[in-house]
Amino acid sequence: MIFKSKLPEINIPNIDIPQYCINEGKRRHAQNPNSSDFAICDGPSGKKLTIYDIESQSKQLASGFANKYGFGKEKDGFVVAVFSPNMVYYPVVVFGILMAGGIATLANPTYTARELAFQLKDSSSQFVVTQKAFLETTIEAIKISGQEIPHDRIILVDVDQTEVGGGPVHIERVYCDIPIVPYTIGTEKEASERVAILPYSSGTTGLPKGVMLTHKNIVTCAEANNTINYSDGYYEGKYPSRFMGVLPFYHIYGFTIVLLIGIASASGIVVVPKFEISNFLSLIEKYRVTFAHLVPPIIVHLLNSKDSDKYDLSSLKHIMTGAAPLGDDVLSQFKKMYKGIYLIVAYGMTETSPTVTSRPKNHPSNGSVGLLINATEAKVVDEDGNELGYNQVGELCFRGPNVMKGYLNNPKATSESIDSDGFMHTGDIGFVDNDENFHVVDRKKELIKFKGFQVAPAELESLLLTHDDVADSAVIGIYNDEQATEFPKAYITLASNHDGLSPEKKIELALKIKEWLDNDVAPHKRLRGGIEILDVIPKSASGKILRRNLREIETLRKTTKTQPKL
Incomplete structure (x- = not known):
């Protein structure tokens, strides 16, 4: 059966992302006498931009792309990579790219x-x-990639505008005052077809792929979530509505749900470039933050912090969590410790822009990830693709204007993920109960989720196989209770020249291989679960890694509290 949203229907405008966010932000700011005095603020330095600053600077950046570099609507679709932690210029960068007719990856x-x-x-x-x-x-990556990106096309977005020399320029030097007509969208076809944002995701399996999100995808998700936010009273209270911008904006959760909705709702966003618990708590107190979007590991930090009672957190009324599962034990602990704060749960994926379900603040805490958001449909299917009904466990699939256009340059992966009826197959296993709450119980896909970030086992396995001492490899995620997240763990077999190596030497070699890999990948991909040497990697007759066997070994060790022997 097809499950439909129980929430009221909403009108999704056929509009581009900058128009939607800026026009909504100005309208909401004018309507609310208790609005924040900034749209976005750099927490550490205090540098602030209003909605009008964002609008004017975005237009200046778009003019710079067109008049200083020759990019604009006549060369529409040019791509700009945004490779930066959270910063106050983030909305200006993205809106400026889109106003010039470009795409932000x-x-x-x-x-x-x-x-x-x-x-x-x-x-x-x-x-x-x-x-x-x-x-x-950045410079090394450009060299490796072979892309023709001259150094004067490296744009710096530091709050400190000190020049570095050698070509890279600060964003405010790219600004141009020559008026241009920004790229806009006014038709449903263009809104649905035009790619705006290109984040990278491993999808249900494999290496990272460019997720083509259109203006319609993003606007749908922002409008649906904002409708829920308003109906649930998230922006009401003694203090002006303010978001904590600690989740990375390059991640679709931080980008759509924090950055774009923050601007569109006229909520002041307090930018936190890097999470550190004391700094996080002090910024909540300093800026009177009312709404914090977090992931389970940060919530665990809050539970374990001995400093939380040193700060005035009375302004904080709502916390939303997503990107990874939150255990019921953590949830109940949080409710006991922070009685005045509502904890909201949401669920989604990069390919759905991201949210597909939400559990509002007064929704029963029944272990679910909530109800379908507006404009979204769902189905649950078995291994043969047959549709299931209530309380039947299968793969969760979603359809709606928030579902991606497809994977960049990868029609095969697209067709494997989006079926002929337009449903995105999530790779997550779950069911829908009689009250139409969605429950996620397992993952069909092999991806590892470390603190909300995707880690593709295939990528780490391929990298391990390039090491001279490794003959074969397999990677799985093992759950760490203390940090409420999965850790990547590798299993390897050694090259034949290491036959007869003593256990002590094996441990020494394994640690060297782990150190080598950890130095060659982003921090979230490091082998925090360790590395273990096996005689043979378990595989099927067809050669497929039997990760289930490895997980069963880890589960047995956890229950018996035994440690692996190398």
Whole structure:
């Protein structure tokens, strides 16, 4: 059966992302006498931009692309890689790119040069927006990628505007005052077809792929979530509505749900470039933050913090969590410790822009991820693709205007993920109860979720196989209770020249291999679960890695509390 949203129907405008966010933000700001005095603010330095600053600077950046570099609507579809931690210029960068007719591809700032090079080449990026601290990685990545990106197309977005020399320029030097007519959208066809944002995701399996999100995809998700937010009273209260911008904006959760909805709702966004518990708590107190979007590991930090009672957190009334499962034990602990704060649960994926379900603040805490959001349909299917009914466990699939256009340059992966009826297959196993709450119980896909970030086992396995001492490899995720997340763990067999190696030497060699890999990948991909040497990697007759066998071994060790012997 097809499950439909129980929430009221909403009108999704056929409009581009900058128009939607800026027009909504100005309207909401004018309507609410208790609005924040800034649209976005750099938490550490205090640098602030209003909605009008964002609008004017975005237009100036778009003019700079057109008049200083020759990019604009006549060369529409040019791609700019945004390779930076959260910063106050983030909305200006994205809106400026889109106003000039371009596409923004969002890159993880913890990437190594090799990882960034892959995204630059795959997305055909022509500019890179970054910060001085990431220049060395950026320049090396450009060299590896083979992309023609001159150094004067590296745009810096540091709050400190000190020049670095050698070509890279600060964003405010790219601004141009020559008026241009920004690229806009006014038809349903263009809104649904025009790619705006290109984040990278591993999907249900495999290496990272460019997720083509259109203006309609993003606007649908923003409008649906904002409708829920208003009906649930998230923006009401003693203090002006303010969001904590700690989740990375390159991640679709932080990008749509924090950055774009924050601007469209006239909520002041307090930018946190890097999470550190004391700094996080002090910024809530300093800026009187009312709404914090978090992931389970940060919630665990809040539960374990001995400093939380040193700060005035009375302004904080709502916390939303998503990107990874939150256990019921953590949820109940949180409710006991922070009685005045509502905890809201949401669920989705990059390919759905991201949200597909939400559990509002007064919704029963029944272990579910809530109800279908507006404009979204769902089905649950068995292994043969047959549709299931209530309380029947199968793969969760979703359809709606928030579902991606497809994977960039990868029609095979697209057809494997989106079926002929337009449903996105999530790879998550779950069911729908009699009250139409969605429950996620397992994952069909092999991806590892480390603190909300995707880690593709295939990528780490391929990298391990390039090491001279490794003959075969397999990677799985093992759950860490203390940090409420999965850790990547590798299993390897050694090259034949190491036959007869003593257990002590094996441990020594394994640690060297782990250190080698950890130095060549982004932090979230490191082998925090360790590395173990086996005599043979368990595989099926067809050669497929039997990860289930490895998980069963880990489960047995956890229950018997035994440690592996090398």
